[in-house]
Amino acid sequence: MKKLGILISGRGSNMVAILEGIRSGVIPAEPVLVVSNKADAPGLERAASFSVPTAVVPQKAFRGQGREAHDRAVVDTLKEAGVELVCLAGYMRILSPWFIEQYPGKILNIHPALLPSFPGLHGQRQALEQGARISGCTVHFVDAEVDHGPTIVQSAVPVLPGDDEESLSERILVQEHRIYPLAVKWAAEDRLRIEGLRVVVEGEEVELPSSLLMPAVVK
Numbered sequence: 001m002k003k004l005g006i007l008i009s010g011r012g013s014n015m016v017a018i019l020e021g022i023r024s025g026v027i028p029a030e031p032v033l034v035v036s037n038k039a040d041a042p043g044l045e046r047a048a049s050f051s052v053p054t055a056v057v058p059q060k061a062f063r064g065q066g067r068e069a070h071d072r073a074v075v076d077t078l079k080e081a082g083v084e085l086v087c088l089a090g091y092m093r094i095l096s097p098w099f100i101e102q103y104p105g106k107i108l109n110i111h112p113a114l115l116p117s118f119p120g121l122h123g124q125r126q127a128l129e130q131g132a133r134i135s136g137c138t139v140h141f142v143d144a145e146v147d148h149g150p151t152i153v154q155s156a157v158p159v160l161p162g163d164d165e166e167s168l169s170e171r172i173l174v175q176e177h178r179i180y181p182l183a184v185k186w187a188a189e190d191r192l193r194i195e196g197l198r199v200v201v202e203g204e205e206v207e208l209p210s211s212l213l214m215p216a217v218v219k
């Protein structure tokens with residue numbers, strides 16, 4: 001079973017969705033570590049309630065030493081725990097190229113917009129400001145560019161008249177909690193093949209709920 005590490009900075013609701021998927025036997029992975037860059041992240045307690053070991057690697061301790069110094073400490077912690085697959089779940093740090101090289105094709109991220117639209121902070125607010133009629137969320141492999149990399153799965157939601165950032169974020173979050181566990185399941189099963197910016201899901205036919213948009217061929 002793949003050893004999974006999850007990186008968080010905040011409440012960790014996507015982390016919980018993944019841990020529930022593991023607990024119910026849907027995701028064949030062993031959650032060996034949750035790392036936060038913030039000591040007061042509420043997600044740390046939630047991880048502990050699943051009996052998953054936690055670690056805090058505060059970026060404050062590395063101030064002035066550059067992004068990579070902090071990343072090296074995080075990766076040391078992950079490697080010590082034997083982590084093979086990394087999920088970013090509301091981890092509010094940009095990974096250095098060095099970090100990404102340590103786990104090639106093994107780092108997943110979730111973003112609250114249909115990438116490549118609205119990368120960066122506040123994807124939901126950006127969609128509202130743009131007047132988009134449809135937004136959603138994306139799980140993708142992480143590459144050296146921010147909120148970029150091969151798309152694994154997306155889910156679309158309407159932007160309704162009268163939406164504000166909170167109501168749109170809530171609607172998107174429901175979908176995040178559906179697609180992230182799905183992507184982690186495929187990754188844990190070693191069924192994802194990266195072809196450029198496309199991802200192919202190998203194996204038996206995948207049955208997808210109707211609002212899931214697959215960017216790639218399902219073979």
Ligand code: GRF
Pocket residue numbers: 008010011012013014015043089090091110111112137173176
């Ligand atoms: C989510 O909206 C996720 O898409 C974004 O950060 C938020 C994290 O929420 N990357 P949570 O900590 O998983 O509840």
